[in-house]
Amino acid sequence: MEEIKRFGVSIESGLLEKFDRYISSNNYQNRSEALRDLIRKELVHNEWTKTGEMVAGAIVMVYDHHRHEVVGRLIKIQHDYNSIIISTQHIHLDHDNCLEIIVVKGRLDKIDELSSKLKSIKGVKHATLSKSTLGKNI
Amino acid sequence: MEEIKRFGVSIESGLLEKFDRYISSNNYQNRSEALRDLIRKELVHNEWTKTGEMVAGAIVMVYDHHRHEVVGRLIKIQHDYNSIIISTQHIHLDHDNCLEIIVVKGRLDKIDELSSKLKSIKGVKHATLSKSTLGKNI
Amino acid sequence: MEEIKRFGVSIESGLLEKFDRYISSNNYQNRSEALRDLIRKELVHNEWTKTGEMVAGAIVMVYDHHRHEVVGRLIKIQHDYNSIIISTQHIHLDHDNCLEIIVVKGRLDKIDELSSKLKSIKGVKHATLSKSTLGKNI
Amino acid sequence: MEEIKRFGVSIESGLLEKFDRYISSNNYQNRSEALRDLIRKELVHNEWTKTGEMVAGAIVMVYDHHRHEVVGRLIKIQHDYNSIIISTQHIHLDHDNCLEIIVVKGRLDKIDELSSKLKSIKGVKHATLSKSTLGKNI
Numbered sequence: 001m002e003e004i005k006r007f008g009v010s011i012e013s014g015l016l017e018k019f020d021r022y023i024s025s026n027n028y029q030n031r032s033e034a035l036r037d038l039i040r041k042e043l044v045h046n047e048w049t050k051t052g053e054m055v056a057g058a059i060v061m062v063y064d065h066h067r068h069e070v071v072g073r074l075i076k077i078q079h080d081y082n083s084i085i086i087s088t089q090h091i092h093l094d095h096d097n098c099l100e101i102i103v104v105k106g107r108l109d110k111i112d113e114l115s116s117k118l119k120s121i122k123g124v125k126h127a128t129l130s131k132s133t134l135g136k137n138i
Numbered sequence: 139m140e141e142i143k144r145f146g147v148s149i150e151s152g153l154l155e156k157f158d159r160y161i162s163s164n165n166y167q168n169r170s171e172a173l174r175d176l177i178r179k180e181l182v183h184n185e186w187t188k189t190g191e192m193v194a195g196a197i198v199m200v201y202d203h204h205r206h207e208v209v210g211r212l213i214k215i216q217h218d219y220n221s222i223i224i225s226t227q228h229i230h231l232d233h234d235n236c237l238e239i240i241v242v243k244g245r246l247d248k249i250d251e252l253s254s255k256l257k258s259i260k261g262v263k264h265a266t267l268s269k270s271t272l273g274k275n276i
Numbered sequence: 277m278e279e280i281k282r283f284g285v286s287i288e289s290g291l292l293e294k295f296d297r298y299i300s301s302n303n304y305q306n307r308s309e310a311l312r313d314l315i316r317k318e319l320v321h322n323e324w325t326k327t328g329e330m331v332a333g334a335i336v337m338v339y340d341h342h343r344h345e346v347v348g349r350l351i352k353i354q355h356d357y358n359s360i361i362i363s364t365q366h367i368h369l370d371h372d373n374c375l376e377i378i379v380v381k382g383r384l385d386k387i388d389e390l391s392s393k394l395k396s397i398k399g400v401k402h403a404t405l406s407k408s409t410l411g412k413n414i
Numbered sequence: 415m416e417e418i419k420r421f422g423v424s425i426e427s428g429l430l431e432k433f434d435r436y437i438s439s440n441n442y443q444n445r446s447e448a449l450r451d452l453i454r455k456e457l458v459h460n461e462w463t464k465t466g467e468m469v470a471g472a473i474v475m476v477y478d479h480h481r482h483e484v485v486g487r488l489i490k491i492q493h494d495y496n497s498i499i500i501s502t503q504h505i506h507l508d509h510d511n512c513l514e515i516i517v518v519k520g521r522l523d524k525i526d527e528l529s530s531k532l533k534s535i536k537g538v539k540h541a542t543l544s545k546s547t548l549g550k551n552i
Contacts, residue, residue, distance in 0.1 A: 002288045002289060002290060003288070004286050004287065005286070005287055005288075005289050005292050006284050006285065006286050006287075007284070007285060007287075007292075007307060008282050008283070008284055008285075008308075009282065009283060009284075009285050009307065009308050009311055010280050010281070010282050010308045011280065011281055011282075011283075011308065011311075011312055011315075012278045012279070012280060012281075012312075013278060013279040013280070013281050014278060014413030014414070015312065015315065015316070015319075015413065015414055016281050016283075017413070018319055018413055018414060019315050019319070022315075022318065022319060022322065026254055026257075026258055027254060027255055027258035029258075029260065031283060031285065032284075032285050032286045032287065033258070033260055034258075035285055035287075035311060035314075035315075036287055036288075036291065037257065037258075038311075038314040038315065038318060039287075039291065039295050039311075039314065040264055040291070041264065042298065042314060043291075043295070043298060044264050046298065056200070056231060056237055057198065058196060058198045058239050058268065060195065060268040060270045061270075062194070062270055062271050062272075062273040063273075064273070086229050087227065087229065089225065089227045089239065089241065091224055091225065091241055093243070093272055093273055094272070094274070096273070097272065097273030097274070099194055099241065099243075099270065099273075101196050101227065101239055101241060103227065103229055103237065103239060105231070105237075116164055116165060117165055119175065120164055120165035120166045120167075120171070120172075120175070122167065122171055125178055125271070125273055125276055126178055126179065126182050126270055126273070126276070128268050128269065128270060130196065130198040130266050130268040131266065132198045132199075132200055132237065132264055132266060133263070133264050134200075134231055134232070134235065135200040135201075135231055135234070135235030135237075135263055135264070136232070136235070136290075137290030137291065137293070137294055138263055138264070138290070138291055138294060140426045140427060140428060141426070141427040142424050142425065142426060142427070143424070143425055143426075143427050143430050144422050144423065144424050144425075145422070145423055145425075145430075145445060146420050146421070146422055146423075146446075147420065147421060147422075147423050147445065147446045147449055148418050148419070148420050148446045149418070149419055149421075149446065149449075149450055149453075150416045150417070150418060150419075150450075151417040151418070151419050152416060152550075152551030152552070153450065153453065153454070153551065153552055154419050154421075156457055156551055156552060157453050157457070160453075160456065160457060160460065169421060169423065170422075170423050170424045170425065173423055173425075173449060173452075173453075174425055174426075174429065176449075176452040176453065176456060177425075177429065177433050177436075177449075177452065178429070180436065180452060181429075181432055181433070181436060184436065274428075275426075275428030275429065275431070275432055276428070276429055276432060302530055302533075302534055303530060303531055304534045305534075305536065309534070309536055310534075313533065313534075316539055317540065320540050332476070332507060332513055333474065334472060334474045334515050334544065336471065336472045336544040336546045337546075338470070338546055338547050338548075338549040339549075340549070362505055363503065363505065365501065365503045365515065367500050367501065367517055369470060369519070369548055369549055370548070370549075370550070372549070373548065373549030375470055375517065375519075375546065375549075377472050377503065377515055377517060379505055379513065379515060381507070381513075392440055392441060393441055395440075395451065396441040396442045396443075396451075398443065398447055401454055401547070401549055401552055402454055402455065402458050402546055402547050402552070404544050404545065404546060406472065406474040406542050406544040407542065408474045408475075408476055408513065408540055408542060409476050409539070409540050410508070410511065411476040411478070411507055411508075411510070411511030411513075411539055411540070412508070414539055414540070
């Protein structure tokens, strides 16, 4: 179990009042938990600005599987990047549209590269990269 | 197969040159595909500003499964929102950290609510909501 | 002078270490100042999600003043919205391009409306809305 | 006057319909103007990912001028970075709060550095960096 440290924070009463309202409307149980979340969000955001950093995340795509060769191309690219892909989950949204989630873990620049290649395939309608973390010391 | 329309676009030569460089460095095969992607990105972005809109996406979370009751709480909340959750995928990042991806489809405000509740649980280190689309007419 | 409150925060030692490195590389003098900044950033971000909220900010535009009627149109629209415009600053970037900064204060939905109208004018190459705050109790 | 080029775009009829609705609700006069804006937004966004790039923008800050030494510190830092600061505009929001807009032009990494230093000053409540462009060939 990791050691817990404790320190004091000074804050203007008006700002604290607003923060306490934010805490309750966002379901936090106490100020510490809300502050830790703000800190972690900022640190993870910063991880994703450093080219060589090891990160984790997910590429979320929507595509029309009827489009000529889209499925074949997606599989080919995913195999080229198998070292950074952990798993792929596939959802049938309707008769035409698929939602596919590719979980990735690796160097940030390789993940960006994969994300860009998938996005440019004809038939892929939308792709976003969800920027998460390996969770170490955070 | 959906009907394809064609129309002409006017653009300054300097801007077109820069756009063509963008197209090739982002792996697009032609200008139409790159423009359709820019249009779709903008439309999906706008969908996510309308409270009652039906959308699809994924909540990507990292948490420490050793934390007291975190797993139980996550499952309880997910069951409360089972009508908008399609599936959950779980990855073991290391001895302590889990990456969990919850695929969601439903009203935007319900999805926001779920995302906020999951994020505030003690033990959940990071959570992002990847904003995607149902893919209809887009 | 506003009253200052003080409270204790609990945090894992690994996370605190990373936060302390963040603090020093971002020039903060102490943890309290860095935490207050994270809180204020989150609160201001939330202000900008509430339609009727009173906010302050700046619209930053780049345009080519040679373009037919662009200057006349910009002035006309700005006069239509004079109740939310505080001032306009104009910079000559080069022979063709102007950078114009319009400081705004008022209801969020009116500011969005103004921003959208300016952006759509032919000759306006780029426009962003910088989302700031009136600074009250924050 | 810059040369105008013209080319054809292919697009699914459903997507075009949605785009046409977007065009009219965003006050664009025609498809070309809306498309040029999407292209320029993407290109400017990309400019701000390249460390050595020359860019233009504005730092928008809110601060409490009563805070000990905040005004002196702001002026000192601005003088240290005078080579990238074009001008500063100051608005009195209320008895305590000032809105200050610093127009900047220069290397992206220097602008980031300035922005970070201003933000960390005690008394500065909020600071955002509005990422715009020099407007050349765009």
